[in-house]
Amino acid sequence: xxxxxxICTALATFWTYxxxxxxxxxxxxxxxxxxxxxxxxxxxxRYVPFCFIIEGLYLTFVSDEDxxxxxxxxxxxxxxxxxxxxxxxxxxxxxxSALWNNNQIVLVAMMSTCFAIIVSFTGIWFTAVxxxxxxxxxxxxxxxxxxxxxxxxxxxSFILLFVFQLGLVSLTLIRVLQSWRSDNGxxxxxxxxxxxxxxxxxxxxxxxxxxAPILSSDSTxxxxxxxxxxxxxxxxxxxxxxxxxxxxxxMRGSDAFVYLSISDMPPADRVV
Numbered sequence: 001x002x003x004x005x006x007i008c009t010a011l012a013t014f015w016t017y018x019x020x021x022x023x024x025x026x027x028x029x030x031x032x033x034x035x036x037x038x039x040x041x042x043x044x045x046r047y048v049p050f051c052f053i054i055e056g057l058y059l060t061f062v063s064d065e066d067x068x069x070x071x072x073x074x075x076x077x078x079x080x081x082x083x084x085x086x087x088x089x090x091x092x093x094x095x096x097s098a099l100w101n102n103n104q105i106v107l108v109a110m111m112s113t114c115f116a117i118i119v120s121f122t123g124i125w126f127t128a129v130x131x132x133x134x135x136x137x138x139x140x141x142x143x144x145x146x147x148x149x150x151x152x153x154x155x156x157s158f159i160l161l162f163v164f165q166l167g168l169v170s171l172t173l174i175r176v177l178q179s180w181r182s183d184n185g186x187x188x189x190x191x192x193x194x195x196x197x198x199x200x201x202x203x204x205x206x207x208x209x210x211x212a213p214i215l216s217s218d219s220t221x222x223x224x225x226x227x228x229x230x231x232x233x234x235x236x237x238x239x240x241x242x243x244x245x246x247x248x249x250x251m252r253g254s255d256a257f258v259y260l261s262i263s264d265m266p267p268a269d270r271v272v
Contacts, residue, residue, distance in 0.1 A: 007224045008060045011231055012053045018235055025242050033245065038094065045087035046238045049231060052080035056227065059145050070145035071130075078129050081230045086118055088233040089164070091241065092198055095191055096168050099175045106171065117164045121157050128153030147223075154222070155210045162206035169199035190247050194240040201236060205229040 019026075026046070033039055055077040062073065093114050100106045132147045132154075172195045209229060212222045 007227070008053075008056045011227060012057055015049060015053055015231060015235075018239075022239065022242065025246065029242055029245055038091075038241075041087055041090060041094075042238060042241055045084065045091065045234055048080055048084045048087065049234045052077065052084055052230060055080055062145060070147075073145055074129060074147050075126070078125065081226070082122055082125060084230050084234050085121075085161070088237040089161075089202075090114070091237040092168060092195060095195055096171050096175075099172060099188070099191055099195070110168070110171070113164065113167065117160055121160050124153050124157040124160070128157065152213075154226075155213045158206050158209040162203060162210060165199055165202045165206060169196065169203065172196060172199065186251065187244065187248060190244055194244065198233075198236050198240065202229075202233055205232060 030039075030043075055073070059070075059073055059077055093110050097103075097107050097110060129147065172192065176192055205225070205228065209222075209225050212225050216222065
């Protein structure tokens with residue numbers, strides 16, 4: 001239990017450090033970029049984890065022996081985590097669609113699969129939370145609400161996420177192989193590098209969350225990996241979007257978004 005407090009505090013410190021380091025770039029992007037659906041998605045993906053952090057810290061330090069209250073707090077915490085994961089994945093659904101020139105068949109297939117995965121993941125996750133053992137610390141000097149995340153349903157939800165991410169990285173690699181001889185412009189290269197690195201990290205973290213409940217009986221370790229996945233994917237998705245936007249600004253030398261020409265990459269402007 002005490003270890004869980006240290007983990008949450010360390011992750012909160014890391015997140016704050018990342019935010020402070022990118023503060024100038026972030027506010028430049030927020031003030032100078034157009035208001036689009038992607039920008040709204042960025043704001044949600046970037047700032048929902050702050051709520052996730054605050055709720056996580058509150059859970060670890062709250063002095064409350066009411067288990068119903070603890071379960072309510074855990075549900076709120078889980079809700080922020082699921083929203084953050086969904087937004088991070090949606091970023092790369094849009095990017096993968098851009099790589100495929102917004103091919104309608106690919107787009108419909110991805111969106112349908114994404115919707116099914118979101119509904120299934122959310123349903124399984126909150127069913128698992130509802131079925132998990134919730135406890136309030138009774139150890140003197142140690143406070144907080146805790147839950148056991150070692151159930152089958154927890155790693156089943158990450159299996160779904162792993163399969164979805166594997167499908168998206170496969171689409172990215174297929175597209176790269178199809179167009180590797182073509183000169184698609186620097187933004188295309190940035191998108192490909194970002195997609196591959198993001199999915200490599202996402203697949204690794206999802207695999208760890210699938211294996212952790214099987215290999216370890218320590219619920220603190222399992223909870224740590226789940227929280228790390230939320231933080232890391234959110235940071236990757238938002239930082240990569242900032243980098244893509246800055247690359248576009250450097251290329252165009254403009255104070256506003258400028259749509260790419262057909263010869264570069266037609267749909268890339270929709271993800272910048």
